[in-house]
Amino acid sequence: MSLRRKKARFAANPILDSMSTAVMCLNESLELLYLNPACEVLLGVSARHCGTDPVHKAIPELGRYSSLFRQAIDNGAAYTQREVRLRRNNRQPVNVDCVVTPYTDTDGQANLLLEFLSLEQHLRISREAQMRNQNQANREMLRGLAHEIKNPLGGLRGAAQLLAGQIADAELKDYTGVIIREADRLQRLVDDMLGPRKPPQKKQMNVHEALEHVRQLVSVDLSGSIQIVRDYDPSIPDFEADRSQLIQIFLNLFGNAVNAVGESGNIVLRTRTQRLFTIGAVQHRLVIRVDIQDDGPGIPEELRPKIFHPMVTSRADGHGMGLPIAQYLVHLHGGIIECASRPGETLFSVFLPLDPDRGEIQ
Ligand SMILES: Nc1ncnc2c1ncn2[C@@H]1O[C@H](COP(=O)(O)OP(=O)(O)O)[C@@H](O)[C@H]1O
Ligand SMILES: [Mg+2]
Known part of the structure; x- marks a missing residue:
C-alpha cells in the first residue's frame, strides 16, 4: 500500500531532515516510516538499513515500550517516557526523554511521532548557563575591585613623578623609578581586570580578515621554528561582528x-562552518567555527576545569585574564568557546553564530 509512497515523501521532508532533535515516525503496526538524520546519529543506526522494520527489531531497546506505544495510538493521547536508556552500536549508551505523540496523516492513517531529547544536551545547556552566571559574577567583582585600585594608583604614580622631579640624588631617583614602573604594571593588570568597556560595534566583516590581521601581528615576533598552518574555508560568508573585539579574541587564543609551543612547534588556524549548533538554549542553523590548535604540552591537568576563570595562570608573567576576556567577548557575539587539551594537542574552538538574531529557542 502507501508505505513506500509515504517513506519517499518523508525522506524528502526538509524540515524534519534538518532538525537537530532526533525524530522517528512509526505506523499503526509500529513499523518504521521515517528516521531523521539526527536520529540516525543519536541511535547509531541507518534509516536505509532499518527499512520498514518493526521498531523492536530496529531498536531493540524500544521493544519494551511497544504496548505503551500502541495504547498511545488507541487513545490518541501523547505522553513522555522519561529517562529511556538506549544502548548503541560501539558507542556509549545514551539517556533520553522520549516524547510520544500520535497523529493522523493525510491518508487518515494513525501514526506515532517519537522525539528523543538527549539528557546530556540538557546537562550541557545548564552547565553553560551556570558558567555564564559565574563569569558574570566574577566580572562584576573584578571590575569593582579594579575601580577601587585605579584611583589611588593614579595618585601614587603622580606623587612619585612629582617627587622624582624634586630630588637630585640619582640613587633616590631609582626608588621613584621603581614606584612608577610597578604602578604601571599594576595599571596594566587593572585595565585587564576592567576588560572591554565599550559594547560591540558590529559591522559586516569577514572572519578571515580578523584572523589574518592577528596572524601577521603575532608572526613578526615569532621564531622561524614555529610553523603556522592556515586551513581556511574561503566560502564562509561575511557576518556582523565587532572587528576589534574579534581581533582581541583571536589574539588572546x-x-x-x-606561549604553549615555546621555541618550536606547529599552530593550526582552521575555519569551518557548522550546521545546527546549539549555544545556550538557542539552536543556530549555521555557525562559524574557528579552531586554534597547537602541539604544545597541553593545559596542566589541575588547571583544566578553571582556565576560563579570571586570574588563573601557569605563567610567571601571566595575568590569567586572556581566556576569560576572550570568553566574554565571544558571549557578546552570541557564541561560545570550547576547549580540548592533552599533551601534544590543544584545541580551542570559537563558535560564532552567523545568524545571532535568528536562532530558534528550543
Ligand atoms: N594553548 C594552550 N596550551 C597550554 N596551556 C594553555 C593554553 N592556553 C591556555 N593555557 C593555560 O591557561 C592559562 C590561562 O590562560 P590565559 O587566561 O590566557 O592567561 P595567561 O596567558 O595570562 O596565563 C595559561 O596560563 C595556561 O596555563
Ligand atoms: Mg594568555
Missing part, C-alpha cells in the same frame, strides 16, 4: 598557543 593565538598568544596562548605561541
Whole structure:
C-alpha cells in the first residue's frame, strides 16, 4: 500500500531532515516510516538499513515500550517516557526523554511521532548557563575591585613623578623609578581586570580578515621554528561582528598557543562552518567555527576545569585574564568557546553564530 509512497515523501521532508532533535515516525503496526538524520546519529543506526522494520527489531531497546506505544495510538493521547536508556552500536549508551505523540496523516492513517531529547544536551545547556552566571559574577567583582585600585594608583604614580622631579640624588631617583614602573604594571593588570568597556560595534566583516590581521601581528615576533598552518574555508560568508573585539579574541587564543609551543612547534588556524549548533538554549542553523590548535604540552591537568576563570595562570608573567576576556567577548557575539587539551594537542574552538538574531529557542 502507501508505505513506500509515504517513506519517499518523508525522506524528502526538509524540515524534519534538518532538525537537530532526533525524530522517528512509526505506523499503526509500529513499523518504521521515517528516521531523521539526527536520529540516525543519536541511535547509531541507518534509516536505509532499518527499512520498514518493526521498531523492536530496529531498536531493540524500544521493544519494551511497544504496548505503551500502541495504547498511545488507541487513545490518541501523547505522553513522555522519561529517562529511556538506549544502548548503541560501539558507542556509549545514551539517556533520553522520549516524547510520544500520535497523529493522523493525510491518508487518515494513525501514526506515532517519537522525539528523543538527549539528557546530556540538557546537562550541557545548564552547565553553560551556570558558567555564564559565574563569569558574570566574577566580572562584576573584578571590575569593582579594579575601580577601587585605579584611583589611588593614579595618585601614587603622580606623587612619585612629582617627587622624582624634586630630588637630585640619582640613587633616590631609582626608588621613584621603581614606584612608577610597578604602578604601571599594576595599571596594566587593572585595565585587564576592567576588560572591554565599550559594547560591540558590529559591522559586516569577514572572519578571515580578523584572523589574518592577528596572524601577521603575532608572526613578526615569532621564531622561524614555529610553523603556522592556515586551513581556511574561503566560502564562509561575511557576518556582523565587532572587528576589534574579534581581533582581541583571536589574539588572546593565538598568544596562548605561541606561549604553549615555546621555541618550536606547529599552530593550526582552521575555519569551518557548522550546521545546527546549539549555544545556550538557542539552536543556530549555521555557525562559524574557528579552531586554534597547537602541539604544545597541553593545559596542566589541575588547571583544566578553571582556565576560563579570571586570574588563573601557569605563567610567571601571566595575568590569567586572556581566556576569560576572550570568553566574554565571544558571549557578546552570541557564541561560545570550547576547549580540548592533552599533551601534544590543544584545541580551542570559537563558535560564532552567523545568524545571532535568528536562532530558534528550543
Ligand atoms: N594553548 C594552550 N596550551 C597550554 N596551556 C594553555 C593554553 N592556553 C591556555 N593555557 C593555560 O591557561 C592559562 C590561562 O590562560 P590565559 O587566561 O590566557 O592567561 P595567561 O596567558 O595570562 O596565563 C595559561 O596560563 C595556561 O596555563
Ligand atoms: Mg594568555
